[in-house]
Amino acid sequence: MNYNLRHLLCALEIKQSGKLSVAAKSIHLSQSALTQGINKLESSLGELLFIRAHSGMFPTASGERFLLRVERAFQHLQNFANALFANDKGKRHSFIRSVTIRQLNSLINIAELESYTAAAARMHLTQPTLHRAIKDLENLCEQTLFTRTPSGVEPNWRARQLRRYASLFFAELHQGIVEIGEQAGRMDGSISIGSLPLARTEIVPQCVLQLVKEFPDAQVSVIDGPYEEQLHALLHGQLDMIVGALRFPTPHEEIVQHSLFDDQLSIVVKAQHPLANRKQISNAELQALKWVAPSHGAPARQVFTDLFKSRGIEPPSQLIECSGLVTIRGILLGSERAALLPARQVDVEVKSGLLAVCPMPLVGTNRQIGLSTRKNWKPTLIQQRLIDIIGERTVDE
Structure with missing residues (x-):
């Protein structure tokens, strides 16, 4: 789905006020433009988000669930804005209202590949378009985000920070789309599991098989690899959980560890x-x-x-x-x-x-063997079911 951040913000404003006119004034759009934006968003989602009535616009059941995810997604961008402009509320507000999907996607890909050329090829964009997106983002952040190296470019600390928050932003929106499907009875959501050595041979295989037996359409991805790589993926929303030996002290303030057995x-x-x-x-x-x-x-x-x-x-x-x-x-x-x-x-x-x-x-x-997840992570129904299955299978260990 190609998100439009302005449309998502419009939907949040309508949910909060219940009035199209109030939301339009808050977001600085005409009522017709706002209506068109919401219609496009609902069309792309294939689901009505609002019930239209003479007294206002009110979220549907699917709308409530999706917009909760949208709120959580924007909170990640707000966390970045708070760190970037700690003492300037106006600049924080401007960042949230002005940043675009293309800018965020461009930053994520360039930071990962450390190359404008490789990122442009992956995103099917021209390099000038990519350079322009990053330049606009740097102007919005009021600082440079990349430095040139002999082999390409290197993200600075602030770029790496934004990359993480942007990745979590997109992960949360993906969860919202999955939950719209769950609300409609489509249990085909995805779950990505980081599997450490002990978990690879018994716990994860058995629990995944149980999950797909219950939900045959579930999209399950099991990732092996060094713990440091899995932790990085978990912090960026690319993994939903890590199963295996826990680390002490906890390796990051945004990670929660749940012990299952010794x-x-x-x-x-x-x-x-x-x-x-x-x-x-x-x-x-x-x-x-x-x-x-x-x-x-x-x-x-x-x-x-x-x-x-x-x-x-x-x-x-x-x-x-x-x-x-x-x-x-x-x-x-x-x-x-x-x-x-x-x-x-x-x-x-x-x-x-x-x-x-x-x-x-x-x-x-x-x-101690257990699960590691992100702090304040909110699982979908399928993801929660896998957590329950792991707990059920290990309770007697």
Whole structure:
């Protein structure tokens, strides 16, 4: 959908006042132009937002839900304006009323690609058009947003800040369109899940299968990758949630972590390894083992280090750092190395006779597994159902 911010603002004004004439005066448009804008918005949405009556215009049920999302979307732009013009209400108001969809889209794409050429190709625009959009946006912000580099351009801090708020703006509007469909009984909304190592093998696959069994038309996207990339995507509205090991302290003030259960780590080796069935392993044997260790920054890496320190021995130095299960499995099968992993993460390999989980309990290796979402995030019905399914499946863990 090609949004028109002025039309969206018009709809909010009408919702607030209930009168076309009052909204037209507030938004500085004629009543005919305002009527035309609302009609275009409703046409593009395929849904009536307002009931027209002699006494005024009043939101329909779908209109109420969609306009709530529009209000939330504009709050992201307002947050940016508040930071940009903290002491000037007039400039904050002017930014909200003047910024355009093209400007926001241009900034998002250039900041991501760090190239006007690549961004113009992606957006099917000429480079002069793109330059003009950014120049107008910079004038509106009263500062430059990009600096030239030998390979292209680089967004400054303010551009990165606006990129995030603009991305959340569009994500909220997308949620609004999904909820219009839900109101009409169309359960074909989307959900994007960031899946960390433990969640990839059991929790996320099983819960996603349950969700699409209940809602066959749901659009589900599961994203693997390093935690830092997933966190960035979550903060920008490109992911709805991250499932896996929680981070402490919480990595960002805009992130909320919901603990589901504690998971204990175990020593995992190939099935033919001399320690495969050992219930007790001495400190000397632990220190002599060559390890595949979790990457720095992962919760399991701190648990790995603490395991040795709690026994009064130095953590081993001959390490291969890796967090990808497929690679870890290959290393373990081709060597005498050991890894510290959740038993459930290698359940398939253990049942297949490839790997073994040492039966020795490892006290103090618990990690909290759960969901990470954005603060004040409001899920759609389908997204909330997935959260419920994850909670139901993990309540007995």
